[in-house]
Amino acid sequence: MTVRATAVPFDRLDPHAVYAVARLRQQVFVVEQECPYPDLDGRDVEDGTRHVLLLDDTSGSALLGYARVLDDGDVWRIGRVLLDVPARGQGLADVVMRTALSVCRGRDVVLDAQSPLARWYATFGFVVDGPEFVEDGIPHVPMRLSV
Template sequence: MTLHATLRREWAADLTPQQLYDLLRLRVDIFVVEQKCPYPELDGRDLEPSTRHFWLAGDDGRVLAVLRLLEERDGSFRVGRVCTAADARGNGLSGRLMEAAVAEIGSAPSVLDAQVAVKSFYARFGYVTEGEEFLEDGIPHVVMRRNG
């Protein structure tokens, strides 16, 4: 059975307080609670003027998956905070978010820090491993880059 979800995209300044809360809540639920990584999830970049937030919402409005797209000063992009609610996994939601982000990035260079366990997921979208693995909050990661 395919889960129905509506794709949403907003500039940081256009988010309602409720939308921002719902996006941050899912990220904290996954990255801090589920993955047991006490780290500063609220890093000060969510409300930068050039930040875009992508998410998929169920028919009831519940946020099921999120992605944050940062635009750097040099015109490149950073994809991050990609996650899906535990009960919505296996429905291709993160893939839909990545497709939308890559379409928005276009031919500009972009980078992301992938958990090693899912680097093949990002490779599907043209991201290539760059450098050595590193530990972040006890989880192996690798930098991945896409040059348009």
């Protein structure tokens, strides 16, 4: 498998990529994790948002993974981090995170980690930055990477 990661603004995504992103986010967060929530929150199209796409070039650029980087003014916010089921267990989530972090320059980076994944985010330098909370029935912890 030959993978390629890229981070682009919404207006550089072609319609097929937008569809693939929406489908994969729905599959993982709404269906697999059983969390019906308003995924289309208006933030995808903001000027400062970057969409991290992990693509499998050996299968016609199929979307394997994704993350969203938001410009929250004084911090960057990473969210919607996911891998398609066949891509899991191969270290590819690290590629997604490294690509997301590569566009987060000059400011702290924050995210809300599903609690079981906090140790994985810590491998990138994130530290827990507040009490655990439950969102959509799933325990999360706020985390921060300080510059």
